[in-house]
Amino acid sequence: MTFPHVTLVQDPHDRLGLLRTDDAWLAERWADPASRVLVIAGTRVRPGPDGLEWVPAAEAPEGIRLLLGERDGTTWWGVIVPGEVAKAEPERWLPLRGLLPFLSGDAVREAPLVFHALGLAEWHWVHRFCPRCGGTLAARAAGHELVCAECGKPQFPRSDPAVIMLIAAGEAGSPDERCLLGRHPAWPAGRYSTLAGFCEPGESLEDAVRREVLEETGIAVGDVSYFGNQPWPLPSSLMLGFHGRATSEEIRLDDADVEDAQWFTRDDMRRRAEDGSLVLPGGVSISRSLVEDWYGGALPGSW
Template sequence: MDSPKLPIHLRITQDPHDRSGHLRTDEGWVEKAWSDEATRVLVVAGNRVEPSGETRVRWRTTDEAPDGIRLLLGDTADGARFAVLTGREEAGEDWRDLRGLFPAMLEDTTEASFLMHAVGLAEWHRATRFCSRCGGALEPRAAGHELACVEGHLTFPRTDPAVIMLVTAGEPGSAEERCLLGNHTRWPAPYYSTLAGFVEPGESLEDAVRREVAEEVGVRVGQVDYFGNQPWPLPASLMLGFFARATSTEVVVDEDEIREARWFTRAELAAVAESGEIKLPSGVSISRSLVEEWYGGELPGSW
């Protein structure tokens, strides 16, 4: 019997690279690795990366790398891997942001791991310029994984937990069971996705799910079941996926974040996805995995 197919958001995390964290503070090793002809470098200009063909990214030798902040991504059997952070103006017209690199992630899951690591750190460096304690300028340490001010205060990369949930109603597994998808005010009309929001201080993940659903669409949620998670460095989130069972079904959108929200049976969802009336999120997102897990198979179309 064939093994069940992994949800697509998990397929890009099946071969994570060795981050070699113990080597980041070994300056001698880092300099030696940088001088090794086997070392390869990923240049991140702002938050954009240079493609190589349709489904890969370009890894340069250290001699080809521009000046910038060096990040040790890890060590491999084929040599060390670094990223170099430069300004957005260094990007060519064909350079892509992380969303544009999703095909590369599906082609090579180890490359996906490097990309998530590099772009996540690039976003952190872009947003973190001054010490939050004294206001002093920051300098990179630990091969780009720490920032320190002249007073010695350390700043570390942050990750913001966010819940993302598929709300369902009706008898589970029945033809009448429905899921709730919303169109965000920032998106074109056909784009629909699961609901999501950030966890607030002192809040459990389950309570964050219930609060966000109530705030955005006015639906009350009871049972909340964990599904999985996905790093999403756009700019610094960890998406925590859940299925949420509705205890009410009347939809009242907030009109601030959500323009429209609709319930779909499985048959209705398949029909509107096939016709293009709605477009579902990209194939690599945990949102897509939540929808297709509930639906029971793959669905057409994406944005």
């Protein structure tokens, strides 16, 4: 079975990490007419009529240069310009979530580059001052490092580990086996998804799964097994997917982030997905992959 969540990361680029401090090489590649640049205003990108626009370096504005890497013989870059640029046309400059429709079909090959660029842009946006002394930060290593001009403390991009899990109960593979899905209060009617949450300091991923499920639904979880992962720079997460087995089934909602949670058999899921009363996550998300892996095939409808 091909899992939907791998679509956005199936064609990665060579990030060329060892060349980020080679100023002569960086200048040479920037001057190459074949190099292409994605312009980012703060954390937003303005797509054109035919999709995302990668401009020649000679046409790129001044800003913080981000070396993304190389693919198909082309060097790919991002350039961060002030966020105020996007304020003149707020409806045209989109955040990453708004760009996902432009990363479908043949354009899906651009997704790893876009995720890389906007993940770095978000990091630059929220790290404008040194967290140790409040001093000014300057970019180096082709946008992958920030150094304080006052105390010299370097900062590096980070991804926050987040667990996302499909919890099942009952005899595995039986008609009565069921999985647990929940919904956020802000979601439209019918939308349900797998549970998720961030890993806390000093906590294993498996224990984060158990804690989050217990906090959000009152369900106790025993065995936990790893499924897969998905970079999700919205704004800076790495989603780590798991399957888990429930040791209790009585749902208790004590977390304000979960408005409702329900157990679904495979028959329930198929019937409600077909009639539209259950709307599952989009095909590019690891949540969808977890659900369809448990279900055993593709399901209709998505966000």
